[in-house]
Structure formats: C-alpha cells, structure tokens
Amino acid sequence: MQTVETLNEGLKRAYTLTIPFADIEKQVDQQLEEISPQVNMPGFRPGKVPTNLVRKMHGEAIEQDVVNKAIQTGIQEAMADQEIRPAMQPEVELDPDWERGKDIEISMKVEVLPEIPETNIDDISLERLTVEADDKAVDAAIESLAENQKSYDTAAKTYKAKDGDLVVMDFEGKVDGEAFDGGKGEGMSVTIGSGQLIPGFEDQLVGVKANDAKEIKVTFPDDYNVEYLAGKEAVFDVTVGEVRKPKEAKVDDEFAQSLGLEGIDKLRELMKGQVEQELNGLTRTHMKRKLLDFLAANHDFPVPPTMVESEFNQIWSQLEQEAANEADPEAAKKEMEDEKDEYHSIAERRVRLGLLLSEIGQKNGVEINQTEMSQLIAQAAQQYGPEDRERFIQYVQQDPMAAAQLRAPLYEDKVVDFLFENATITDRTVTRDELEAAIEAEEEETQKPAAKKKAAPKKAAAKKPAAKKSAAKSSTAKKPPAKKAAAKKPAAKKAPAKKKPAAKKAPAKKTAAKKSTADES
Structure with a gap:
C-alpha cells in the first residue's frame, strides 16, 4: 500500500x-x-x-x-x-x-490530538473552603425533613380549604366538551400551593369544603407534554372528598421512630452525616473549579476543531431547549446569537481541559479498574427498561467508543482527585452562604453567558434517611420529573433506545427545562 x-x-x-x-x-x-x-x-x-x-x-x-x-x-x-x-x-x-x-x-x-505541554503538578496551590456541620445546620436539615414528612388531620366538613391544606378529590376533565384520555381520577390528593398541578388549578381549590362540587377552568401550557392538549382550555368537574389540615410536626423520638429509627439521637447522627456529605460536595465543587481555572490559565495549545464543534453543538442544543421555554423565546434566541462567540470559547475551554486532564492521567498512571467499569455500566443501565438493560450492557462492552464515553466523567474525577492529593492545599472555614456565593462567583466568571441565565444556588433539601416509603396512588396529575443533564462528551453510536415513559395526561405542570451543562469547566 x-x-x-x-x-x-x-x-x-x-x-x-x-x-x-x-x-x-x-x-x-x-x-x-x-x-x-x-x-x-x-x-x-x-x-x-x-x-x-x-x-x-x-x-x-x-x-x-x-x-x-x-x-x-x-x-x-x-x-x-x-x-x-x-x-x-x-x-x-x-x-x-x-x-x-x-x-x-x-x-x-x-x-490529530495536539502535543500537550507537561504539567508540573507540584506547582498547584488551592484553597479549600470548609463549612462545619454544626447543630444549627443539622437542626435545619431535620426541620426540612419534618416539613416533607408532614401529616394531616381531617378537617370539619364546614372547614374551608386554604393555602397549605391538602384536598382529596375526584375529577374529570374535558376539552371542547369532550373527555380526554387520562383526564379522570379518583381520590387524588393535592396540597394547595405545592405547584403539583398546572397553573391556576390549585388556586381555585382555595375555599372548597368536603363534599363540594366545583368547576375549574384552566389552560394547558403551550409546552405540555401531551401534544394534543398543549395550549388548550380545559374544564374539570371536581368533587371534594375531604379537606385535611397539616399537623405541626414534632421532632422527637416518636417522629424518628416513624422513619424506622431508634430515636431522635440516631436521626441527628444520620442527618449530621448527610449534611457533612452535602457540604463536602460543595467544597469539592469549589476546589475543582479553582483547579480547572489554574489549568486553563497555564495551558494554551490548539484543540481539534471537530471536537470543539461537537461540544459547542451540545451546549447550543441545550440552550435552544431552554430558550423555547422562556416567556419570550425569540428574545432569548437573539440573546444566544449575540453571545455565540462566547459559547464557542466555553466549548473550546472544555475540550482543552478534557484533553489536558486525560494526558495528566495517562502520564501518572491514573486508571479505572474493571470493577469500577462494571459498576459504571450497571449503574448506567438502570436508566433503561428491563428489556433494554442487557442490550445496553452488551452494546457498551462491544463498542469501544461507547465505553470511552461512559468512563470519561469518572476518569476525569479520578484525575482531579489525583491532582488534589498532590496540590498544596490551605484550609479556611467559612459559612455555607459564603461557600455558595464563592461557587456562584466562580461560575459567573468562567461561564459568563450561561451564568446570566442561572439563579443563585439553593440549599439542597435534606434527604430522608433510609426508611420504608409509603405507596402513593398512581396519579396522572403529578408533575413529570425533569430529565438529568446529558453527559458532556461527544456522542458515540446510538445505544438501545430508552423505553419511552407513558405521557402524563391530566393537569400536570410543565416539565422544568434542563440546566446548562456549562457548570464545572
């Protein structure tokens, strides 16, 4: 040849x-x-x-x-x-x-991949902002948990529902005078003001009493996930079964035991560990961003245009989805177009950092072992239906590109941990608000176009400790969960299609738009 x-x-x-x-x-x-x-x-x-x-x-x-x-x-x-x-x-x-x-x-x-300059990992200095999981933080987490576990007492039949009360109802909806598939339900519970249902529905439940019959008129959102209902006016005939008032939650041994724990001391122990884990995650996020800033500032080499374009296309596709959900989609798209060059710069930075971290990992013997890879594949397979999981596992095992795509985020985190271990780190104790503000400021600096579209980070709700979940009634009136953001790596061949979930067909609130993936690089 x-x-x-x-x-x-x-x-x-x-x-x-x-x-x-x-x-x-x-x-x-x-x-x-x-x-x-x-x-x-x-x-x-x-x-x-x-x-x-x-x-x-x-x-x-x-x-x-x-x-x-x-x-x-x-x-x-x-x-x-x-x-x-x-x-x-x-x-x-x-x-x-x-x-x-x-x-x-x-x-x-x-x-071709560029020649990547040597990185002197001994020159990296980072500040680690730490937050103490004190009694106040633990108390706040327990209070949040108690709020989520709120119980209710049945109100008198003459009691009129108000914001925060729970209404148990039967309903049947019609569009243009015709009943629609999934628009009927019995015994559905909704807390007024929770935002479970489409805008305007819960507001019209204020003032209802047990055994009341009420006609509720609403309009499905334009982006509703059942196409033939999107933007349509609907009339729901509602029959109220009962109204329940929230009981004041007492954080005591009885409350802890209702969660399957020995008592309040065990609950505090679990919640303290959870708060510590959450705060450590925020600390790591801030350190990682500072590390990436250091690497970006000290390395400038050409990157493959095709890789940059692939990364940019993923960013752009995400932004287009978000713009479509804005109050003024055309204005949002125009703003995107005005900042297109900046988003290209973000894509270039991501690709350069990805190549740099990969090079550092290879030169320093960072590896993902077979056990870790197997766990990664098994975890990823859970997003598919039972009939597709085995096909997905076989697909990843047989396709090197798919396997590389799957392992990339874990490999990057292992390289970051390696660099943390070799960096000079100084600790400074701060408050949670200060740490979150530092993360937000860092994000605005490195992701200026995307950051303008983001709200300040919210405190994560405390997770419920391990306990049996009560079985909820199946209801088509619940808000569908938002999908997780897609991985940032270039796409490999298509995997077996995920099983399409059944569309929600009653008065559900619109799905929240995905967040931009430009949050750590």
Missing part, C-alpha cells in the same frame, strides 16, 4: 491511500481455494466443483469482503505508520470513479 500526505495544516491531516488491486485478487484467490473443498453443486462430487464455478458463485461477495477489510486495514496501517493520534474517527472516502480491476484509491481526512 502507498500512503501520500496531501494536507498538513495545524491539527488537520489528509492522505491518499492506494491499495494495489493485485493484492485484492491474491486474497480473493486464497479464500476461494480455502472454501472450494466445502462447496457442493449438483452434478459434481463434494469438493470437486471447478474453481471457475466457485468464483462465479461466491467470488463477488468474497471480493467485496476483501476490499472492505483491505480498506480498514489500510487505514489502521497508515495511522500507525504516520504515528497519528486521531482526535475523532477519520473521514474516509473511496474514489467514486473506482472500477473493479483498478487499484483502490482512498482519501482519508483526520484531525
């Missing part, structure tokens, strides 16, 4: 590969000779079919297979001979005028 370089510009390379057709014929002849003894044909003894007839029967298919394998082998040999480290899969094209009998000419375009 002959390889001729036709382009060497920055990180872009192009080659012409020529494979002599004589080599193809030789391999075809060899394969025909190997299969001839196994070919059966009427009129001939087994294994005695003439070669010319075997060629007529199987030659074309064998030749096509040999050509395809020769092209793949030629590409791999060319990249090895030229010492190419591809950034993405090479773009390969067979000469459209090629005819059988002629030498095969292939054009190959590829972007």
Whole structure:
C-alpha cells in the first residue's frame, strides 16, 4: 500500500491511500481455494466443483469482503505508520470513479490530538473552603425533613380549604366538551400551593369544603407534554372528598421512630452525616473549579476543531431547549446569537481541559479498574427498561467508543482527585452562604453567558434517611420529573433506545427545562 500526505495544516491531516488491486485478487484467490473443498453443486462430487464455478458463485461477495477489510486495514496501517493520534474517527472516502480491476484509491481526512505541554503538578496551590456541620445546620436539615414528612388531620366538613391544606378529590376533565384520555381520577390528593398541578388549578381549590362540587377552568401550557392538549382550555368537574389540615410536626423520638429509627439521637447522627456529605460536595465543587481555572490559565495549545464543534453543538442544543421555554423565546434566541462567540470559547475551554486532564492521567498512571467499569455500566443501565438493560450492557462492552464515553466523567474525577492529593492545599472555614456565593462567583466568571441565565444556588433539601416509603396512588396529575443533564462528551453510536415513559395526561405542570451543562469547566 502507498500512503501520500496531501494536507498538513495545524491539527488537520489528509492522505491518499492506494491499495494495489493485485493484492485484492491474491486474497480473493486464497479464500476461494480455502472454501472450494466445502462447496457442493449438483452434478459434481463434494469438493470437486471447478474453481471457475466457485468464483462465479461466491467470488463477488468474497471480493467485496476483501476490499472492505483491505480498506480498514489500510487505514489502521497508515495511522500507525504516520504515528497519528486521531482526535475523532477519520473521514474516509473511496474514489467514486473506482472500477473493479483498478487499484483502490482512498482519501482519508483526520484531525490529530495536539502535543500537550507537561504539567508540573507540584506547582498547584488551592484553597479549600470548609463549612462545619454544626447543630444549627443539622437542626435545619431535620426541620426540612419534618416539613416533607408532614401529616394531616381531617378537617370539619364546614372547614374551608386554604393555602397549605391538602384536598382529596375526584375529577374529570374535558376539552371542547369532550373527555380526554387520562383526564379522570379518583381520590387524588393535592396540597394547595405545592405547584403539583398546572397553573391556576390549585388556586381555585382555595375555599372548597368536603363534599363540594366545583368547576375549574384552566389552560394547558403551550409546552405540555401531551401534544394534543398543549395550549388548550380545559374544564374539570371536581368533587371534594375531604379537606385535611397539616399537623405541626414534632421532632422527637416518636417522629424518628416513624422513619424506622431508634430515636431522635440516631436521626441527628444520620442527618449530621448527610449534611457533612452535602457540604463536602460543595467544597469539592469549589476546589475543582479553582483547579480547572489554574489549568486553563497555564495551558494554551490548539484543540481539534471537530471536537470543539461537537461540544459547542451540545451546549447550543441545550440552550435552544431552554430558550423555547422562556416567556419570550425569540428574545432569548437573539440573546444566544449575540453571545455565540462566547459559547464557542466555553466549548473550546472544555475540550482543552478534557484533553489536558486525560494526558495528566495517562502520564501518572491514573486508571479505572474493571470493577469500577462494571459498576459504571450497571449503574448506567438502570436508566433503561428491563428489556433494554442487557442490550445496553452488551452494546457498551462491544463498542469501544461507547465505553470511552461512559468512563470519561469518572476518569476525569479520578484525575482531579489525583491532582488534589498532590496540590498544596490551605484550609479556611467559612459559612455555607459564603461557600455558595464563592461557587456562584466562580461560575459567573468562567461561564459568563450561561451564568446570566442561572439563579443563585439553593440549599439542597435534606434527604430522608433510609426508611420504608409509603405507596402513593398512581396519579396522572403529578408533575413529570425533569430529565438529568446529558453527559458532556461527544456522542458515540446510538445505544438501545430508552423505553419511552407513558405521557402524563391530566393537569400536570410543565416539565422544568434542563440546566446548562456549562457548570464545572
């Protein structure tokens, strides 16, 4: 095979590969000779079919297979001979005028990984902002938990519901006078002011009493997840079963025991560990951003344009989804267009940092072992339905690109932890508000266009300690959960499709838009 370089510009390379057709014929002849003894044909003894007839029967298919394998082998040999480290899969094209009998000419375009300068990891200095999980923070977490575990007492039949009360109701909705699929429910509970239902529905429950019948008129949001209901006016006939008033939650041994714990001391112990874990996460987020800022400021090397474009397209797609949910989508899109260059810079920064972290990890022996990879695959498979999980696992195991995409976030975190271990770190105790403000300020500095669209970080609600969950009634009136943000790496081949969840069909609130993924780089 002959390889001729036709382009060497920055990180872009192009080659012409020529494979002599004589080599193809030789391999075809060899394969025909190997299969001839196994070919059966009427009129001939087994294994005695003439070669010319075997060629007529199987030659074309064998030749096509040999050509395809020769092209793949030629590409791999060319990249090895030229010492190419591809950034993405090479773009390969067979000469459209090629005819059988002629030498095969292939054009190959590829972007190569840049030479990445050495990083002196001993020069990294970071400040670690820590927050103490004191009694006040633990008390706040327990109070939040108690609020989420609020219980209710049935109110008198003459009691009128108000904000914060729970209403148990039957309902039937109609659009244009016609009942619609999923628009009927019985015994559904909703807390007034919770935002469970579409705007305007809960407000009209204020003042209802047990056994009241009420007509509620609402309009489905334009982006409602059932297309034929989006933007439609609906009328719901509601019958109130009962109204319940919230009981004041007492944080005591009885409350802890209702969660399956021994008593309040055990609850405080669990909640303190949870608060510590949450605060440690905030501390790590701030340190990681400072680390990435340091690396970005001290490394400037060219990055493959195709990788940048792929990253930018993911950012842009996310922003388009968010803009579509704004009050004025056109204005939001115009703002995006005005800041397009800045988003390109964000994409370039991400790609550069990704390549740099990968290089640091490889040079310092950072690895993901087989156990970690198996756990990662099993965890990712849980997002699919039972019938697709095994297919997903097989897909990742057989496709190196898919496996690389899956392992990339974990590998990056392991490299970051390695750099933390080798950095000079000084500790400073701050309040939670100060830590969150520092994270927000860092985000605004490194992600200026995206940061303008984000609200200040909220304190995460305390998680419920391990306890049995009460079975909730299935209701189509609940707000559907927002999907998790997609991974930031370039997409590999498509995995088995996730099982599509059943559409919510009653008065549900619109799904929140995804957050921008530009939050840590």
